[in-house]
Amino acid sequence: MGVENVSAQTIYRIALRLCFGNNIxxxxxxxxxxxxxxxxxxxANPAQTAEEKLNVIVILADDMxxxxxxxxxNAKFKTPAIDRMAAEGAKLTDFYAACPYCAPxxxxxxTGRYQFRSGLTKNPAPDESKxxxxxxxxxxxxxxxxxFQKAGYRTAMIGKWHLGHKPEFAPTRHGFNEYLGILYSHxxxxxxxxxxxxxxxxxxxxxxxxxxxxxxxxQFIEKNKAKPFFLYFAHxxxxxxxxxxxxxxxxxxxxxxxxxxxxxxxxxxxxxxxxKELGLDKNTLVIFTSDNGPWFGGSTGGLRGMKGxxxxxxxxxxxIAWWPGKIHAGRVSHEPAIMMDIFTTSLAAAGLKIPFDRxxxxxxxxxxxxxxxxxxxxxxxxxxxxxxxxxxxxxWKLHMIASKKQKIIAPDDKWIDKRAPDxxxxxxxxxxxxxxQYPGLLSGDETKSGSLFDLEKDPAEQHDVAKQHPEVxxxxxxxxxxxxxxxxxxxxxxxxxxx
Ligand SMILES: [Ca+2]
Numbered sequence: 346m347g348v349e350n351v352s353a354q355t356i357y358r359i360a361l362r363l364c365f366g367n368n369i370x371x372x373x374x375x376x377x378x379x380x381x382x383x384x385x386x387x388x389a390n391p392a393q394t395a396e397e398k399l400n401v402i403v404i405l406a407d408d409m410x411x412x413x414x415x416x417x418x419n420a421k422f423k424t425p426a427i428d429r430m431a432a433e434g435a436k437l438t439d440f441y442a443a444c445p446y447c448a449p450x451x452x453x454x455x456t457g458r459y460q461f462r463s464g465l466t467k468n469p470a471p472d473e474s475k476x477x478x479x480x481x482x483x484x485x486x487x488x489x490x491x492x493f494q495k496a497g498y499r500t501a502m503i504g505k506w507h508l509g510h511k512p513e514f515a516p517t518r519h520g521f522n523e524y525l526g527i528l529y530s531h532x533x534x535x536x537x538x539x540x541x542x543x544x545x546x547x548x549x550x551x552x553x554x555x556x557x558x559x560x561x562x563x564q565f566i567e568k569n570k571a572k573p574f575f576l577y578f579a580h581x582x583x584x585x586x587x588x589x590x591x592x593x594x595x596x597x598x599x600x601x602x603x604x605x606x607x608x609x610x611x612x613x614x615x616x617x618x619x620x621k622e623l624g625l626d627k628n629t630l631v632i633f634t635s636d637n638g639p640w641f642g643g644s645t646g647g648l649r650g651m652k653g654x655x656x657x658x659x660x661x662x663x664x665i666a667w668w669p670g671k672i673h674a675g676r677v678s679h680e681p682a683i684m685m686d687i688f689t690t691s692l693a694a695a696g697l698k699i700p701f702d703r704x705x706x707x708x709x710x711x712x713x714x715x716x717x718x719x720x721x722x723x724x725x726x727x728x729x730x731x732x733x734x735x736x737x738x739x740x741w742k743l744h745m746i747a748s749k750k751q752k753i754i755a756p757d758d759k760w761i762d763k764r765a766p767d768x769x770x771x772x773x774x775x776x777x778x779x780x781x782q783y784p785g786l787l788s789g790d791e792t793k794s795g796s797l798f799d800l801e802k803d804p805a806e807q808h809d810v811a812k813q814h815p816e817v818x819x820x821x822x823x824x825x826x827x828x829x830x831x832x833x834x835x836x837x838x839x840x841x842x843x844x
Contacts, residue, residue, distance in 0.1 A: 410639025412646020422599030426614025457688030481509020490520025625802030640779025
């Protein structure tokens, strides 16, 4: 008999004696005695219900760069709430997206698996093609929402879904009790704000979107303060077209991009404040990151490339975890981690089992956030569409597909965004970031398949050192090829299933 059983039995006896005394006790049938005892425990120990279950909130910015927040080096404008979150929580300096753009990055977060396993390797867009309409999360995938929902949590998704816009892909069919948001990027057409299956705003005033999303997030937290909840809050900004409400417009000193980020920052602060106000802060894990690197006007913080490239600037993201009950203030880890870890870590922190009937790539990185533990990953990969592109192992990164060359655009070059404004989605059409405002470095050695970089000495990937370290190239190549085999097998299997 374990210690827990002894103490439970002792407490049981004491409870019965307190309630009835020994003589009265035996006059009750056994079943009634048990019922009385359970009632006692529920009264004496209310914390055993919802309060003990950890709440989880994942806040995802869209296209926010590694260098777009103060605690990751931004000096252009201030992000006090996100900085405070890092000061009170833990920061990972080497956290990655598995893809330099939206949908694949998001599906990896929600399923804990590299995107090639679910097959969602490209962005669904309602204004692209019929084929694009068929892209979306498969019914056979298990999302974070599904697992939390099954465990009795209330689940909500607020913001950009981007895992398919046809009804069968809707968030409410994939683990979320409620949804408010735009089903894809707000530069796609038509931009419609959905509340569950209903269109509630069209055209959408994007300038008020962050405000609207935040109000709903606070309402959801408030409504579920006595129940365990999972909130996936995926902001629309600072994805283009940029917008900020009147409270933030022209206030940041960092252009419209800075205004938009500052409004997201305020939203993060409001969520944390609400948790404190309700006394839920010690019992809620909040994670903040971005789905991929920055677009024009943002900042990679001196890393090479930008959104769409598998240079560090396209895939390395700011990452902060906040859980005052567990994570000590101000912790920083330089150990590599990746988007899918959010899946496994959230479930591990909440004491829930990860699905065992499929391959889960995400690892529990709670030890990185709470101790000096080393990364649980031998290697981390990034993909470009259907193709595996890079592998990082330790301080080394091998590019197996030469990253896209970026077109140099001069500030006075005429530039027209192919995606025209839709209604009032673009509130500041002449203040959008110009494509000459590169967010990352354009310099560095010409690259090809097999280029190797030492990220410890050269995080900006300027010097290809493949020739100096042929043994490292071979080692990483073997790791890459083994993973690539899995990518090819998954693609072949899907091809067979489509026949
Ligand atoms: Ca994005």
